[in-house]
Amino acid sequence: MTAAPPTDGVLVDRYGRVARDLRVSLTDKCNLRCTYCMPAEGLPWLAGPQLLTDDEIVRLVRLAVRHLGVTEVRFTGGEPLIRPGLVGIVAAVAALEPRPRISLTTNGLGLDRLAPALRAAGLDRVNVSLDTLDAARFARLTRRDRLADVLAGLAGAVAAGLSPVKINTVLMRGVNDDEAPALLRFALAHGYELRFIEQMPLDAQHGWDRSTMVTAAEILAALRTGFDLSPDPARRGAAPAETWLVDGGPALVGVIGSVTRPFCGDCDRTRLTADGQVRACLFATEESDLRGALRAGADDEELARRWRTAMWGKRAGHGIDDPAFLQPARPMSAIGG
Ligand code: SAM
Numbered sequence: 303m304t305a306a307p308p309t310d311g312v313l314v315d316r317y318g319r320v321a322r323d324l325r326v327s328l329t330d331k332c333n334l335r336c337t338y339c340m341p342a343e344g345l346p347w348l349a350g351p352q353l354l355t356d357d358e359i360v361r362l363v364r365l366a367v368r369h370l371g372v373t374e375v376r377f378t379g380g381e382p383l384i385r386p387g388l389v390g391i392v393a394a395v396a397a398l399e400p401r402p403r404i405s406l407t408t409n410g411l412g413l414d415r416l417a418p419a420l421r422a423a424g425l426d427r428v429n430v431s432l433d434t435l436d437a438a439r440f441a442r443l444t445r446r447d448r449l450a451d452v453l454a455g456l457a458g459a460v461a462a463g464l465s466p467v468k469i470n471t472v473l474m475r476g477v478n479d480d481e482a483p484a485l486l487r488f489a490l491a492h493g494y495e496l497r498f499i500e501q502m503p504l505d506a507q508h509g510w511d512r513s514t515m516v517t518a519a520e521i522l523a524a525l526r527t528g529f530d531l532s533p534d535p536a537r538r539g540a541a542p543a544e545t546w547l548v549d550g551g552p553a554l555v556g557v558i559g560s561v562t563r564p565f566c567g568d569c570d571r572t573r574l575t576a577d578g579q580v581r582a583c584l585f586a587t588e589e590s591d592l593r594g595a596l597r598a599g600a601d602d603e604e605l606a607r608r609w610r611t612a613m614w615g616k617r618a619g620h621g622i623d624d625p626a627f628l629q630p631a632r633p634m635s636a637i638g639g
Pocket residue numbers: 332338339378379380381382407408409429430431470471472499500501502503504505634635638639
């Protein structure tokens with residue numbers, strides 16, 4: 303391994319990890335207010351001119367796919383479904399050669415209406431966030447009374463042919479940590495693939511507390527009260543979820559132990575924020591400004607050089623368990639989860 307970033311080829315870091323999976327945040331805004339993500343009043347949103355335009359996003363994704371070895375593109379936010387140009391962006395990315403796999407992480411509001419157009423544009427897969435099946439709890443947790451819309455969104459995704467349809471769930475102690483088996487039963491009944499994500503210190507209010515966080519071990523123990531779980535023999539690779547066969551399979555459940563079982567050593571992600579900053583990690587404290595360079599007239603070679611340099615500096619791990627850990631200045635909703 304050389305001591306300087308490579309001048310061509312893929313996005314490799316000094317530890318030899320190669321980033322193939324690009325997460326693109328399309329907006330920092332959202333129509334829910336999940337308590338583990340943002341405060342009730344929302345956040346100071348990025349102003350219009352700060353956001354990458356649709357064309358700028360497609361240009362940077364094209365660069366990543368053609369010249370930097372990216373093979374997976376996931377659109378997220380904030381809430382990506384509220385970005386007006388979403389369908390067009392998906393279509394433009396699906397037309398790239400080589401065609402990347404395209405996925406979306408969404409809260410599901412409006413997905414029932416948009417899923418057919420997204421599928422037709424080239425979207426392959428979708429992850430819908432759902433933390434509870436109880437309408438009153440949902441309203442408390444997201445501060446909006448929209449459970450029925452999320453359930454309609456999930457059904458709409460299946461009807462449109464998106465596959466697999468995954469559910470992302472964050473459990474919080476004393477809020478919804480009694481629902482793990484019920485959520486799995488629901489997912490199995492509808493053919494959704496459920497994945498639990500440990501709550502991370504990425505909320506704007508800095509309310510995360512390691513001592514009360516529901517751990518992967520606790521999630522697995524709760525699931526085992528209702529189901530037999532055996533390790534999925536398929537290789538995990540760079541996927542963050544540890545997957546388990548439910549009652550012998552083929553159904554699966556995943557647990558993403560970002561905090562207690564970090565997968566940083568296998569991480570293959572690179573991130574682009576809605577205002578055009580490259581981040582090597584959710585927890586990075588540095589960003590590299592591609593928007594400024596792009597608007598100053600940088601050519602693809604220069605943009606690729608900046609992106610490679612940003613990824614070269616990726617740290618070995620997120621260090622959440624390190625006493626010196628500092629939560630990044632931007633919350634999850636502004637980075638792109
Ligand atoms: N709005 C979309 C959604 O909710 O799916 C996309 C953005 S959201 C930031 C992406 C994912 O991050 C969601 O599954 C959400 O539950 C998760 N998330 C948000 N804040 C989190 C936190 N503090 N710890 C762990 N996961 C979090």
